[in-house]
Amino acid sequence: MEQTATTSEDAVDQEVHPHHHPAQDALDLISHLIGAMELTPLVAVHCMDHARNVQFWNDSCRLLYGIDGDGALGKPLNGLYTFEDQAARDAILEQVWQTGQPSPAADWRVRTADGRDLWVYSMLFPVVRGGVVRQVFCMDVDVTARKQLERQLNLAAQVFEYSRDAIVLMDRQRRIIAANHAYAQVTGRTEQQMLGHDFISVQSGFEDTELCHRMWREVDDDGYWQGEIASRRAGGDPFPGWLALTAIRDAQGNITNYMGILSDISDRKKAEERTRHLAEHDYLTDLPNRVLLQDRLSQALAAARRHQAMLAILYIDLDHFKQVNDTLGHPVGDALLKEVAARLVRCVRGADTVSRYGGDEFLVLLADIGGSGQAAHVAGSILQALAQPCVVEGHTLPLSASIGISIFPGDGGSIDELIARADVAMYHAKQNRRNSFQFFNPHMHAQASERAGLEQRLRAALAAGEFTLHYQPEIDVRTGQPVAMEALLRWCDPQRGVQAPQHFLPVAEAAGLMPAISQWVLREACGAAQRWRAAGQDLVVAVNVSPAQFAQLPHAVAEALAATGLPPDGLELELTEDLLMKCHDAPALLQALHAQGVRLAIDDFGTGYSQLGLLKTYPVGKLKIDRSFTGAHDGAAIAATVAMARSLHMQVTAEGVETAAQLDLLRSHGCDYYQGLLAERQVEGGELVQLLR
Numbered sequence: 001m002e003q004t005a006t007t008s009e010d011a012v013d014q015e016v017h018p019h020h021h022p023a024q025d026a027l028d029l030i031s032h033l034i035g036a037m038e039l040t041p042l043v044a045v046h047c048m049d050h051a052r053n054v055q056f057w058n059d060s061c062r063l064l065y066g067i068d069g070d071g072a073l074g075k076p077l078n079g080l081y082t083f084e085d086q087a088a089r090d091a092i093l094e095q096v097w098q099t100g101q102p103s104p105a106a107d108w109r110v111r112t113a114d115g116r117d118l119w120v121y122s123m124l125f126p127v128v129r130g131g132v133v134r135q136v137f138c139m140d141v142d143v144t145a146r147k148q149l150e151r152q153l154n155l156a157a158q159v160f161e162y163s164r165d166a167i168v169l170m171d172r173q174r175r176i177i178a179a180n181h182a183y184a185q186v187t188g189r190t191e192q193q194m195l196g197h198d199f200i201s202v203q204s205g206f207e208d209t210e211l212c213h214r215m216w217r218e219v220d221d222d223g224y225w226q227g228e229i230a231s232r233r234a235g236g237d238p239f240p241g242w243l244a245l246t247a248i249r250d251a252q253g254n255i256t257n258y259m260g261i262l263s264d265i266s267d268r269k270k271a272e273e274r275t276r277h278l279a280e281h282d283y284l285t286d287l288p289n290r291v292l293l294q295d296r297l298s299q300a301l302a303a304a305r306r307h308q309a310m311l312a313i314l315y316i317d318l319d320h321f322k323q324v325n326d327t328l329g330h331p332v333g334d335a336l337l338k339e340v341a342a343r344l345v346r347c348v349r350g351a352d353t354v355s356r357y358g359g360d361e362f363l364v365l366l367a368d369i370g371g372s373g374q375a376a377h378v379a380g381s382i383l384q385a386l387a388q389p390c391v392v393e394g395h396t397l398p399l400s401a402s403i404g405i406s407i408f409p410g411d412g413g414s415i416d417e418l419i420a421r422a423d424v425a426m427y428h429a430k431q432n433r434r435n436s437f438q439f440f441n442p443h444m445h446a447q448a449s450e451r452a453g454l455e456q457r458l459r460a461a462l463a464a465g466e467f468t469l470h471y472q473p474e475i476d477v478r479t480g481q482p483v484a485m486e487a488l489l490r491w492c493d494p495q496r497g498v499q500a501p502q503h504f505l506p507v508a509e510a511a512g513l514m515p516a517i518s519q520w521v522l523r524e525a526c527g528a529a530q531r532w533r534a535a536g537q538d539l540v541v542a543v544n545v546s547p548a549q550f551a552q553l554p555h556a557v558a559e560a561l562a563a564t565g566l567p568p569d570g571l572e573l574e575l576t577e578d579l580l581m582k583c584h585d586a587p588a589l590l591q592a593l594h595a596q597g598v599r600l601a602i603d604d605f606g607t608g609y610s611q612l613g614l615l616k617t618y619p620v621g622k623l624k625i626d627r628s629f630t631g632a633h634d635g636a637a638i639a640a641t642v643a644m645a646r647s648l649h650m651q652v653t654a655e656g657v658e659t660a661a662q663l664d665l666l667r668s669h670g671c672d673y674y675q676g677l678l679a680e681r682q683v684e685g686g687e688l689v690q691l692l693r
């Protein structure tokens with residue numbers, strides 16, 4: 001360092017004192033200054049001559065630019081280090097040479113010869129003698145560290161300002177000292193409305209003082225708190241916010257500031273709300289579903305217990321709703337369910353709950369009723385509201401429901417018990433007189449248990465081989481010979497003995513057992529007919545078709561014929577008018593069965609409302625006149641039916657024939673076949689009986 005200094009002073013002396021100019025004092029001063037500068041390692045000083053060659057280079061220059069005096073002196077300055085904006089620097093230097101005025105001090109970015117980038121705070125001083133600039137001194141201070149810090153601060157300020165998170169800074173007293181753009185946007189406040197104000201008061205609406213105390217205590221103790229707050233915008237508009245608060249401490253660990261990051265979580269809350277709504281409501285009617293109902297029921301039950309009050313459950317099941325789906329399609333059914341939901345809601349108070357319990361079942365909870373009369377009143381208004389015809393997609397649909405009512409505490413103490421009993425009461429309403437309501441009573445309970453037992457025994461009956469078929473002959477009126485046998489189902493109930501279908505079929509139907517039972521009947525009957533054939537009796541077997549089986553019938557028939565080997569025309573399927581009227585797929589199904597070669601007959605003819613136009617299109621070979629016509633000796637009805645059947649190229653069987661007089665009447669009207677007690681007696685007297693057994 002010393003050597004460099006000496007060398008530098010010599011260099012300056014050569015130029016500064018060559019002729020002992022009167023301005024010696026000034027030069028001495030500069031020399032002193034240079035000496036002083038040498039002592040400060042912070043200031044890199046160099047001096048250049050007119051040719052821009054270095055004449056002086058202090059030790060700080062060596063430290064800063066990585067080149068010692070030997071490497072610098074006499075060399076062109078431009079080769080020692082360069083400026084990022086070299087042209088601007090050259091222009092400033094030129095100006096100093098031209099004007100003899102020092103340059104303003106400024107920060108310059110430079111690159112050293114060994115490839116380092118630095119920032120220097122630099123100033124140029126001309127040495128003027130005789131009105132001519134002789135040298136220019138340059139003083140550089142390394143400000144790289146400051147520049148980096150500045151840049152970091154600048155970056156931090158930009159992050160703060162442009163962050164999408166709403167950030168607020170507070171002092172120790174929790175007064176706002178800075179808030180970024182996002183914060184101003186979220187809260188809708190200007191800087192003036194925030195700066196210097198207490199954070200909580202600016203958040204106005206954050207009125208939960210207990211939460212507020214806990215929050216600050218946690219921040220002060222643990223340094224951090226986050227949670228949901230009820231916030232309010234400048235105009236008073238409330239919004240849910242998520243606030244994260246952090247305490248900022250100095251080197252001694254004392255809290256100096258607080259930082260808060262606030263998010264508007266309205267959208268998230270709405271999405272959560274929507275998800276919860278979906279989980280608790282029925283997608284079609286938007287009524288509370290079972291989940292929410294369960295919740296409301298528990299609350300209502302707890303409240304009723306506390307206040308020794310009563311509540312009622314109304315179990316509502318629409319009457320014949322399936323028909324709407326079957327005849328007009330599911331979309332119409334859906335629209336009807338929505339309309340029912342709306343009507344039910346209009347029949348109750350806000351405190352009550354209307355819920356969709358399942359398919360066409362609704363459950364109404366009447367919380368806190370004065371007595372059962374109130375439940376009856378609501379049930380009555382529901383029936384009345386539903387009775388108004390409902391127009392859906394241009395169809396005017398009659399609507400009714402059966403309602404069962406259970407009351408707490410009389411009918412049960414638990415939710416399950418109360419619902420089960422309302423269900424039992426509803427079932428009774430449905431059985432006795434649809435479009436009505438029934439209160440639960442213990443007698444119903446016994447019947448329900450009986451029914452449950454029956455259902456259980458029926459479930460086991462098929463596997464246990466408890467079903468049998470009885471055969472009822474159909475006799476040719478002219479020849480007196482049997483032509484067909486109608487298969488009739490019987491169940492040997494282990495508890496009750498042999499049961500006729502009307503005693504167990506409704507329960508089997510409700511329990512969903514009919515498809516399996518019907519298939520068994522079909523297979524068993526075809527097998528029997530095939531055995532009769534093998535024994536020389538060419539009798540057709542007639543099987544009644546159940547509604548549960550109709551849609552799958554072509555498949556079931558194919559399966560039964562294949563399994564037994566019975567030719568298709570050995571099987572006759574009897575379909576009631578009612579079934580044909582209710583099933584909108586009936587024409588297609590009948591065509592499919594006809595194509596399979598089986599015989600088709602319309603059963604119980606005269607009890608339904610078959611339209612002649614439709615009948616004509618059915619590939620049906622026979623009409624069976626209901627016993628109510630035959631038994632009434634209704635010659636006119638029989639004559640008309642036979643005439644109509646003839647015009648449709650169908651044969652006619654009369655059912656329920658008991659006396660020879662009835663048979664004579666049928667014969668006189670040209671009826672083809674008959675069934676009934678008279679026919680059975682005739683067969684019993686013949687050899688067929690043995691065979692059939």
Ligand SMILES: Nc1nc2c(ncn2[C@@H]2O[C@H](COP(=O)(O)OP(=O)(O)OP(=O)(O)O)[C@@H](O)[C@H]2O)c(=O)[nH]1
Nearest residue numbers: 317318319320321322323325330331333334359360
């Ligand atoms: N359109 C529509 N139908 C449904 C929906 N959920 C269930 N169902 C139908 O609702 C019908 C309910 O029938 P049930 O109550 O057993 O029969 P029902 O015809 O009303 O007869 P009863 O109750 O004895 O009067 C079934 O056919 C279901 O397929 C739904 O969301 N939309």
